[in-house]
Amino acid sequence: MLLWALGGGGGEAPVDVAGVASLLSVVITVVSEFVYRNRPRATAMAAVRKVYLAHIVPGLITIGIAVSGSLADPEVGGSLWWLIPVVADVLVHVALWVRRVTVKTGPRNPIENVEQSVRELTPAVRERVLASRNAAVDRLLGQGKIDAETASRAKLSALGMMSLTVAGEARSSYYPEAHEGIDPR
Numbered sequence: 001m002l003l004w005a006l007g008g009g010g011g012e013a014p015v016d017v018a019g020v021a022s023l024l025s026v027v028i029t030v031v032s033e034f035v036y037r038n039r040p041r042a043t044a045m046a047a048v049r050k051v052y053l054a055h056i057v058p059g060l061i062t063i064g065i066a067v068s069g070s071l072a073d074p075e076v077g078g079s080l081w082w083l084i085p086v087v088a089d090v091l092v093h094v095a096l097w098v099r100r101v102t103v104k105t106g107p108r109n110p111i112e113n114v115e116q117s118v119r120e121l122t123p124a125v126r127e128r129v130l131a132s133r134n135a136a137v138d139r140l141l142g143q144g145k146i147d148a149e150t151a152s153r154a155k156l157s158a159l160g161m162m163s164l165t166v167a168g169e170a171r172s173s174y175y176p177e178a179h180e181g182i183d184p185r
Contacts, residue, residue, distance in 0.1 A: 018062045019082025022089040025055060029092055039120075040106025041113050048100060052093045059090035114160040130159055 063086055070080055107113045118126065134155050141151040154162050 015062075015066045015079040015082045015086075018066075019085045022059065022062075023085035025089050026085060026092055029055075029089075029096070033096065041116070042107040042109050045100070049097065052097045055093040056090055056097075059086050059093075062086050063090070111161075111164075115158075118159045126159060133159070133162065 063083060066080060066083055066086075107116045121129070137146070137151050137154045140146045141148065146154070157164075
């Protein structure tokens with residue numbers, strides 16, 4: 001749309017293309033929000049805002065170009081119906097931006113994301129993953145790549161938390177210490 005406005009596209013404004021893309025965006029956003037509300041995960045608000053802006057800003061530009069183009073050429077009016085999905089996309093993302101701060105459930109940081117994911121595993125899958133992890137630790141111990149103390153710490157770490165337990169010196173200060181000593185099951 002912007003390329004068309006700057007003179008690169010020629011002819012009629014591609015409002016229909018923007019409308020179809022926005023319609024798909026609205027459908028994907030609704031499905032994603034449904035999944036997020038039912039299985040929340042911690043996300044960085046800066047990343048979420050960038051996604052919202054990636055919908056809002058181009059949508060507003062598209063609306064501005066299409067409306068100003070239709071004022072200059074009234075025969076374009078028929079294709080302006082395709083602006084409805086563009087407007088819907090912008091409104092949905094503005095509403096989500098405002099509403100997002102009200103979501104209070106679910107994990108609040110990456111550690112809680114991992115813990116939530118482990119809780120969602122079935123007991124059979126959890127046991128299989130734990131057995132695979134412990135077999136890998138035994139193999140590293142057998143090859144002399146780690147010592148017995150490190151192997152013991154690795155096996156005692158909570159499922160999904162081994163890197164934070166074993167490689168504590170490389171741990172970011174962002175991660176809390178509270179996960180240490182949690183039962184791996």
